[in-house]
Amino acid sequence: MTKNQTLLYLAIAVSGVLGPILFPNYIQQMAVLWVMVLMASTWDITGGQMGYNSLGNITFFGVGMYVSAVIQVSMFYDIGLYTASYGAIKPEFTDEQYFTGLAMGIIAAGVVCVVLARLLGTVVFGLRGPYFAIGTLGVAIAAGQIAGTIDTIGGGAGISMPFLPLDIQYRSIFFYIICFSLAILSHFTIRWMFSTQFGLAANAIRDDEDKAEAMGIPTMKYKQFGWGVAAFYMGCIGAVFGNMVGYIEPIEVAFPAPTFGIFMVAMALLGGKGTLWGPVLGAVLFHVVKETTWTYLLGWQWVALGLILIVNIVYFQQGIMGWLQTKYPEKFGIVVDQSTTQAKEEA
Amino acid sequence: MLDNLQLLFVYAPVMNVQMILDGIFVGAVFALSAYGLALVWGVMNVKNLAQGDFVILGGYVAFSLYKMGVHPVLSIPIVAVVMFMFGWLVYISIIRRVIDNDMFVSLLATFGLSLLLQQVMNLIYGPEVQTIDSHFPIATMFDDFVTIPMVKVVSLILAAAFAATVVIFMKKSRMGQAIRATAQDARAARVLGINTDNVFAFTFSLNASICGVAGVLVSMIWVLQPFYGIVYSLRTFAIVTAAGLGNLPAVIGMSFALGWVEQYAGIIAGAEWQVAAAVFMLLGVLMWRQIQLRRQRQVVR
Numbered sequence: 001m002t003k004n005q006t007l008l009y010l011a012i013a014v015s016g017v018l019g020p021i022l023f024p025n026y027i028q029q030m031a032v033l034w035v036m037v038l039m040a041s042t043w044d045i046t047g048g049q050m051g052y053n054s055l056g057n058i059t060f061f062g063v064g065m066y067v068s069a070v071i072q073v074s075m076f077y078d079i080g081l082y083t084a085s086y087g088a089i090k091p092e093f094t095d096e097q098y099f100t101g102l103a104m105g106i107i108a109a110g111v112v113c114v115v116l117a118r119l120l121g122t123v124v125f126g127l128r129g130p131y132f133a134i135g136t137l138g139v140a141i142a143a144g145q146i147a148g149t150i151d152t153i154g155g156g157a158g159i160s161m162p163f164l165p166l167d168i169q170y171r172s173i174f175f176y177i178i179c180f181s182l183a184i185l186s187h188f189t190i191r192w193m194f195s196t197q198f199g200l201a202a203n204a205i206r207d208d209e210d211k212a213e214a215m216g217i218p219t220m221k222y223k224q225f226g227w228g229v230a231a232f233y234m235g236c237i238g239a240v241f242g243n244m245v246g247y248i249e250p251i252e253v254a255f256p257a258p259t260f261g262i263f264m265v266a267m268a269l270l271g272g273k274g275t276l277w278g279p280v281l282g283a284v285l286f287h288v289v290k291e292t293t294w295t296y297l298l299g300w301q302w303v304a305l306g307l308i309l310i311v312n313i314v315y316f317q318q319g320i321m322g323w324l325q326t327k328y329p330e331k332f333g334i335v336v337d338q339s340t341t342q343a344k345e346e347a
Numbered sequence: 348m349l350d351n352l353q354l355l356f357v358y359a360p361v362m363n364v365q366m367i368l369d370g371i372f373v374g375a376v377f378a379l380s381a382y383g384l385a386l387v388w389g390v391m392n393v394k395n396l397a398q399g400d401f402v403i404l405g406g407y408v409a410f411s412l413y414k415m416g417v418h419p420v421l422s423i424p425i426v427a428v429v430m431f432m433f434g435w436l437v438y439i440s441i442i443r444r445v446i447d448n449d450m451f452v453s454l455l456a457t458f459g460l461s462l463l464l465q466q467v468m469n470l471i472y473g474p475e476v477q478t479i480d481s482h483f484p485i486a487t488m489f490d491d492f493v494t495i496p497m498v499k500v501v502s503l504i505l506a507a508a509f510a511a512t513v514v515i516f517m518k519k520s521r522m523g524q525a526i527r528a529t530a531q532d533a534r535a536a537r538v539l540g541i542n543t544d545n546v547f548a549f550t551f552s553l554n555a556s557i558c559g560v561a562g563v564l565v566s567m568i569w570v571l572q573p574f575y576g577i578v579y580s581l582r583t584f585a586i587v588t589a590a591g592l593g594n595l596p597a598v599i600g601m602s603f604a605l606g607w608v609e610q611y612a613g614i615i616a617g618a619e620w621q622v623a624a625a626v627f628m629l630l631g632v633l634m635w636r637q638i639q640l641r642r643q644r645q646v647v648r
Binding site: 149 | 394441444445448449450451452453454455456458459460461462463464465466467469470577578581584585588617620622623625626627629630633634636637
């Protein structure tokens with residue numbers, strides 16, 4: 001780790017800790033910011049670095065949410081009765097029951113999502129390019145529709161989560177801490193992954209998958225692994241997000257493919273896909289702009305969002321980090337070999 | 348579920364006639380927008396995720412005309428022209444700049460467009476479900492077991508007539524020939540003096556126009572809602588992916604097949620499964636193709 005990076009991490013840690021202390025009214029928004037950072041970073045594992053642009057990573061978000069809800073409730077009560085009452089019966093959870101339920105729920109959400117990613121991966125990773133994007137988008141939309149038909153988990157009416165047995169003022173800070181630590185954890189996981197052979201293999205798959213396969217790289221294994229890691233973190237954060245919102249509904253909260261599902265792609269593209277810091281930067285920028293301008297647009301906010309997405313993709317594809325890399329390649333340790341470029345220009 | 352199966356095949360097999368007919372009626376609408384997508388995909392390699400929103404937009408244009416007193420059947424040519432101009436505008440502002448890029452870019456850009464269109468329609472027409480009443484009678488068969496609204500028959504005839512016009516246009520006219528030449532080899536077409544930029548613009552506008560006509564039919568036989576577009580997009584992608592590009596009979600066949608699959612999934616498993624049915628068909632076809640590919644690839648492990 002260089003000195004600059006240490007400083008950067010220190011700055012992030014300080015702002016992450018000081019943020020909620022200085023601005024106690026915005027803790028919820030800051031928690032969502034870390035959720036966004038996690039989403040964009042994990043999307044980039046397959047999307048940016050591997051060239052498998054998934055539009056359906058949000059599936060794991062929703063599945064994680066539902067898995068944790070089911071575990072948290074059914075460990076102590078009958079889940080069918082709980083959801084059938086539409087929140088009219090509020091069973092009391094003791095402190096111990098709640099916290100063991102939450103921990104078990106988050107872990108189980110991650111594990112179930114890894115298994116799901118493994119199963120789905122065998123189907124969708126045969127697809128390439130746009131087919132992969134469409135296939136995964138289809139999976140996300142179908143998942144939302146199917147979740148709405150299962151009555152045990154509340155069907156279309158949804159399911160309300162158990163209350164946090166802490167004082168109400170500690171509620172948002174409690175979830176902020178979990179979101180923050182999960183985002184940091186995922187960042188270091190991705191950092192570690194791309195310092196190993198996995199990073200090289202992922203970029204080889206992005207550049208030319210057939211050649212990579214011909215060189216003896218087990219591409220399927222690497223793709224499955226990358227998606228599995230993304231699924232694990234998406235599942236965990238889904239579980240946390242469900243508890244944070246307090247109410248799960250299949251289309252808008254659990255499987256929001258047209259909103260969060262696209263936000264994560266837009267954020268990664270805005271910051272610069274295929275880089276470690278691009279998605280983080282993009283997520284912070286996107287979220288800050290969204291939160292500050294949202295209230296002033298009065299109904300036009302979604303139109304503005306579509307416009308931002310189009311302008312970003314059509315005119316500014318390489319993103320901020322990509323733009324910086326082409327502008328100052330030497331800062332990123334990229335050496336431009338003058339001899340080959342000259343030869344190309346002469347040819 | 349079992350009850351529904353029993354109902355279908357034991358107690359009232361005549362209901363199957365209703366389902367097959369309904370499948371054909373909705374399949375005709377799917378076929379129109381799927382043909383448009385196959386055209387754009389095949390000629391310019393752009394995957395238009397706003398396809399469904401073009402359909403809904405066409406429907407809303409017809410809805411506005413209906414409010415002004417124009418009968419929906421008569422509004423078809425007007426909608427076709429309006430949507431053609433709209434398609435040209437979209438091509439100039441967005442598609443032209445993503446056409447040479449990798450395919451995911453066009454996918455995302457059109458997704459942004461889809462988001463934009465949905466929200467603008469939502470702001471103008473509101474989130475309520477709208478429909479156009481075109482005052483056609485309803486016919487019945489088999490002791491009232493099977494009902495056939497004449498509006499659906501009319502829409503089927505109109506779809507067939509419009510599709511035939513487009514196909515003849517593609518076969519006979521100068522522009523149609525240029526489009527087909529560009530689809531075969533854009534570079535060779537450019538060398539031989541075809542202005543491919545114009546051809547691309549025309550193709551995209553033609554697609555928007557076809558979608559618009561499909562939208563008018565949707566507004567007559569079904570309902571319009573600003574956010575229904577994405578479902579149509581998924582359906583068209585399922586159809587085109589399953590049928591393959593540039594294979595018109597297969598596109599039409601798959602459209603009717605999807606119409607039937609949706610009808611049966613809706614009645615057997617519940618209405619919520621209709622959307623999922625399209626996705627499962629897409630995944631099923633892709634899986635089947637993958638199994639075939641694996642047989643061909645013969646990777647040494």
